[in-house]
Amino acid sequence: xxxxxxxxxxxxxxxxxxxxxxxxxxxxxxxxxxxxxxxxxxxxxxxxxxxxxxxxxxxxxxxxxxxxxxxxxxxxxxxxxxxxxxxxxxxxxxxxxxxxxxxxxxxxxxxxxxxxxxxxxxxxxxxxxxxxxxxxxxxxxxxxxxxxxxxxxxxxxxxxxxxxxxxxxxxxxxxxxxxxxxxxxxxxxxxxxxxxxxxxxxxxxxxxxxxxxxxxxxxxxxxxxxxxxxxxxxxxxxxxxxxxxxxxxxxxxxxxxxxxxxxxxxxxxxxxxxxxxxxxxxxxxxxxxxxxxxxxxxxxxxxxxxxxxxxxxxxxxxxxxxxxxxxxxxxxxxxxxxxxxxxxxxxxxxxxxxxxxxxxxxxxxxxxxxxxxxxxxxxxxxxxxxxxxxxxxxxxxxxxxxxxxxxxxxxxxxxxxxxxxxxxxxxxxxxxxxxxxxxxxxxxxxxxxxxxxxxxxxxxxxxxxxxxxxxxxxxxxxxxxxxxxxxxxxxxxxxxxxxxxx
Numbered sequence: 001x002x003x004x005x006x007x008x009x010x011x012x013x014x015x016x017x018x019x020x021x022x023x024x025x026x027x028x029x030x031x032x033x034x035x036x037x038x039x040x041x042x043x044x045x046x047x048x049x050x051x052x053x054x055x056x057x058x059x060x061x062x063x064x065x066x067x068x069x070x071x072x073x074x075x076x077x078x079x080x081x082x083x084x085x086x087x088x089x090x091x092x093x094x095x096x097x098x099x100x101x102x103x104x105x106x107x108x109x110x111x112x113x114x115x116x117x118x119x120x121x122x123x124x125x126x127x128x129x130x131x132x133x134x135x136x137x138x139x140x141x142x143x144x145x146x147x148x149x150x151x152x153x154x155x156x157x158x159x160x161x162x163x164x165x166x167x168x169x170x171x172x173x174x175x176x177x178x179x180x181x182x183x184x185x186x187x188x189x190x191x192x193x194x195x196x197x198x199x200x201x202x203x204x205x206x207x208x209x210x211x212x213x214x215x216x217x218x219x220x221x222x223x224x225x226x227x228x229x230x231x232x233x234x235x236x237x238x239x240x241x242x243x244x245x246x247x248x249x250x251x252x253x254x255x256x257x258x259x260x261x262x263x264x265x266x267x268x269x270x271x272x273x274x275x276x277x278x279x280x281x282x283x284x285x286x287x288x289x290x291x292x293x294x295x296x297x298x299x300x301x302x303x304x305x306x307x308x309x310x311x312x313x314x315x316x317x318x319x320x321x322x323x324x325x326x327x328x329x330x331x332x333x334x335x336x337x338x339x340x341x342x343x344x345x346x347x348x349x350x351x352x353x354x355x356x357x358x359x360x361x362x363x364x365x366x367x368x369x370x371x372x373x374x375x376x377x378x379x380x381x382x383x384x385x386x387x388x389x390x391x392x393x394x395x396x397x398x399x400x401x402x403x404x405x406x407x408x409x410x411x412x413x414x415x416x417x418x419x420x421x422x423x424x425x426x427x428x429x430x431x432x433x434x435x436x437x438x439x440x441x442x443x444x445x446x447x448x449x450x451x452x453x454x455x456x457x458x459x460x461x462x463x464x465x466x467x468x469x470x471x472x473x474x475x476x477x478x479x480x481x482x483x484x485x486x487x488x489x490x491x492x493x494x495x496x497x498x499x500x501x502x
């Protein structure tokens with residue numbers, strides 16, 4: 001395990017250069033032999049530079065020294081902010097290291113802040129050093145209770161907003177697609193192949209399956225990677241602003257058009273345009289989009305001059321466009337224009353084994369981005385509850401649920417009730433199943449699928465994960481029959497046993 005030492009630089013440390021002594025910091029480094037030492041100082045950098053040069057010659061450890069511009073060495077606010085920022089970084093980067101804080105150097109205010117932080121948010125071993133007693137551990141015979149707030153609430157609001165938004169990183173590549181499922185691994189290979197060719201791509205899949213992640217990865221793996229990537233959700237554009245959003249407008253084209261504005265086609269010129277939820281465009285908008293794709297020219301709203309644009313188009317939708325074409329809700333000629341390379345992403349419930357993989361990935365990401373002292377972990381019961389969920393929101397829902405659960409886990413352990421509350425599942429009325437409206441998308445097979453899944457989940461919860469007991473509760477012949485049913489509904493992620501070799 002890596003050992004870290006954290007301390008302020010005090011006057012006795014600076015005096016050690018001329019006094020031919022060690023000073024508290026060097027003495028502690030020699031005694032503890034840390035792998036990395038982090039130091040804060042409030043003196044002028046020029047005054048500390050000779051000490052740091054001397055220390056690096058004598059200390060068998062990496063030294064990371066940082067200037068803290070305090071208004072005063074006894075200003076508690078400045079001291080707190082400097083110490084908190086350093087500890088937050090260290091705890092985020094070295095979550096599993098052994099961390100020691102040397103409290104001897106510095107002013108009493110600095111020592112008080114170390115103790116406050118080290119006894120509450122950033123637990124650590126405390127050390128003190130003196131010429132008379134040497135280096136000793138400090139045992140503080142008291143506990144400090146801090147008012148509880150959700151983990152991460154004290155972090156920068158920007159970090160939490162980014163996690164909630166779950167935006168796809170600009171640098172996302174195919175390595176960001178976390179999976180062990182053969183189908184999705186094959187889709188990654190196909191998408192990487194499509195990235196090499198400058199052809200339109202259509203990404204199909206339910207909401208939350210990672211369509212924008214694939215679009216970003218294709219762009220970042222293509223020859224256009226240094227050019228703009230512009231994403232727009234067609235379903236979120238008000239009907240009266242579709243043309244302006246896509247093709248731009250000139251000043252005075254309509255009320256509120258105070259200046260010329262480029263549409264997303266011009267913004268993405270030379271790069272990639274990602275049209276999410278393409279199937280939500282109205283029929284008239286589809287006609288105008290088709291014309292732009294055919295001619296490579298846009299005419300801004302209120303303008304009369306064509307402007308040439310050259311983009312690589314990646315589209316996405318959760319709709320069944322083939323069915324929409326049959327119902328005359330989507331233009332067939334537009335479909336064949338955008339669907340040259342087609343990728344159909346599977347829902348999370350069909351990706352056996354990936355719930356665990358994604359859970360570990362997201363918990364690590366959440367812990368690092370919010371500066372948790374340790375990565376949140378799940379109890380076995382919590383893992384079972386995740387496995388039993390249907391994930392209608394797919395990967396996006398899984399990530400959001402884990403974030404909610406982790407924020408309120410006071411000890412870093414997420415249990416089944418935490419997951420239950422984070423899933424935001426509302427029980428359906430008992431008679432809903434017998435009173436569904438016919439038509440309007442009603443599918444008997446889907447309804448029967450949901451009913452079977454519901455009772456399979458209930459039985460496993462009641463049986464506390466025991467398949468033998470659950471099969472008896474359901475009136476099934478054996479746990480093997482139950483396992484087959486679970487796998488058919490995407491509820492069993494245990495690997496199939498391969499025949500033993502003889």
